[in-house]
Amino acid sequence: MAEVRQRREILTELPGPRSRQLMERRRAAVPAGVGITMPVFAAAAAGGVVVDVDGNSLIDLGAGIAVLNVGSAAPAVAAAVSAQAAAFTHTCFQVTPYEGYVALAEQLNSLVPGEVERRSLFLNSGAEAVENAVKVARSATGRQAVVAFDHAFHGRTLMGMTLTAKAAPYKRAFGPLAPEVYRLPYSYPYRCAAGASYDECGPACAEMAITMMDRQIGGDRIAALVVEPVLGEGGVVVPGEGFLEALSAYCEENGIVFVADEVQAGFARTGKWFSIEHSGVVPDIVTTAKGLGGGLPIGGVTGRAELMDSVHPGGLGSTFGGNPVCCAAALAAIEEVRSKELLQAAWRIGEIFSARLRPLVEECAAVGDVRVRGAMAAIEFVSDRKARTPDQRAASRVLASCHEQGVIALKAGTFDNVVRILPPLVIGEELLIDGLEVMEKAVRAL
Ligand code: PLZ
Numbered sequence: 001m002a003e004v005r006q007r008r009e010i011l012t013e014l015p016g017p018r019s020r021q022l023m024e025r026r027r028a029a030v031p032a033g034v035g036i037t038m039p040v041f042a043a044a045a046a047g048g049v050v051v052d053v054d055g056n057s058l059i060d061l062g063a064g065i066a067v068l069n070v071g072s073a074a075p076a077v078a079a080a081v082s083a084q085a086a087a088f089t090h091t092c093f094q095v096t097p098y099e100g101y102v103a104l105a106e107q108l109n110s111l112v113p114g115e116v117e118r119r120s121l122f123l124n125s126g127a128e129a130v131e132n133a134v135k136v137a138r139s140a141t142g143r144q145a146v147v148a149f150d151h152a153f154h155g156r157t158l159m160g161m162t163l164t165a166k167a168a169p170y171k172r173a174f175g176p177l178a179p180e181v182y183r184l185p186y187s188y189p190y191r192c193a194a195g196a197s198y199d200e201c202g203p204a205c206a207e208m209a210i211t212m213m214d215r216q217i218g219g220d221r222i223a224a225l226v227v228e229p230v231l232g233e234g235g236v237v238v239p240g241e242g243f244l245e246a247l248s249a250y251c252e253e254n255g256i257v258f259v260a261d262e263v264q265a266g267f268a269r270t271g272k273w274f275s276i277e278h279s280g281v282v283p284d285i286v287t288t289a290k291g292l293g294g295g296l297p298i299g300g301v302t303g304r305a306e307l308m309d310s311v312h313p314g315g316l317g318s319t320f321g322g323n324p325v326c327c328a329a330a331l332a333a334i335e336e337v338r339s340k341e342l343l344q345a346a347w348r349i350g351e352i353f354s355a356r357l358r359p360l361v362e363e364c365a366a367v368g369d370v371r372v373r374g375a376m377a378a379i380e381f382v383s384d385r386k387a388r389t390p391d392q393r394a395a396s397r398v399l400a401s402c403h404e405q406g407v408i409a410l411k412a413g414t415f416d417n418v419v420r421i422l423p424p425l426v427i428g429e430e431l432l433i434d435g436l437e438v439m440e441k442a443v444r445a446l
Helices: 017-029 075-087 099-111 126-141 158-163 201-217 243-254 324-339 342-357 359-363 392-404 429-444
Strands: 042-046 049-052 057-060 118-123 145-149 181-184 222-227 257-261 285-288 299-304 367-373 376-384 410-412 418-421
Touching: 057 429, 075 324, 099 118, 099 299, 099 324, 118 126, 126 145, 126 158, 126 222, 126 257, 126 285, 126 299, 145 158, 145 201, 158 181, 181 201, 201 222, 201 243, 222 243, 243 257, 324 342, 342 359, 342 367, 342 376, 342 429, 359 367, 359 429, 376 392, 392 410, 392 418, 392 429, 418 429
Parallel strands: 145 181, 145 222, 222 257, 257 285
Antiparallel strands: 042 049, 049 057, 118 299, 285 299, 367 376, 376 418, 410 418
């Protein structure tokens, strides 16, 4: 494999001629409903760089949406994948099981916080992990209602999109949605639904959410509360202190299964194995995917043994779920996080984000808020600082400018006014700063 040099180098206009040709073919072959952030086709990737088919080297501040925490084609992951692929590629764990699945379950059972006995089940994606967490919670409690939050994203399957907050593009035209799903306010300190200050938002929104569960749904009817400990697609929102703790206490009092959706913020992204660890909460179930497989598709549900074991034999599974190649990749990725000290790397990236991006709030009228949680960061744009009017165009302009100059970054937020930064945790510091400088200039030019 040719080495991918860790620097930004733009040789053609972006997208280049070969990418433009492929885009034409794509238009004729792939439905328009599959959106594209940047019309540049990949040829190779490693560390913090994606090389496109025209030979341009782009800085990756998206990591394939928080997937490539250990980097693309990490040698240890690639070696584990090829060894497993050469031994056997599939048997179906439900037909003839294999050790890798069990070994990965053991790893996750011990990594999820809390001194409780756990079990893990593997699927193919984050959405499927969420679906199965809800199935387990309903089976274990004998209840039907499920609560989710404002600004949430949980996938594109029927239950996933029903739990997801945003109508367009995720739910529009796809109804009817699943029944028995209720939505509660999330603590979003910059836009507190209870009108509280930054510091008071956590307890204020928790109180609102708990009153709704108690008075409108009935705590004894709720099977599961599904929550992202940090919003991802919703715009890297870190809930106010006390929010998750209060919800968890209510769940415990009322026999509700607390599901932490760690698909995006988990697996070392925020400087902890799981983002819920920034609070003191011990979740009943954790869903994982994205970073878990080191770039290969796998989703996990890790939960308290008594909940997971409540489901009848044959009630859970999937043909490919926990495929042996994906399990091998995930085991190698976990080892990479440990041996390369990627939890610490995520903290360091967070410090760089804070140092570089926080001053933008003072300097630029269009920047309403900057949020950082480890190697997850967001800039939220507003057209009127006082009214906090979302400015979608400013976010689009900053992203367009980044993309033109070879920096991959993502949009987020219910109002499409947030630029989100999620680099691979193995990105070099110089490269990261080069990418951030491109972005900062674009912000200052607004
Ligand atoms: N839960 C918290 O962030 C996926 C969505 C990309 P899948 N987020 C990226 C897109 O446009 O579809 C996500 C998430 C959280 C669940 C999911 C769903 O994970 O692996 O995409 O199904």
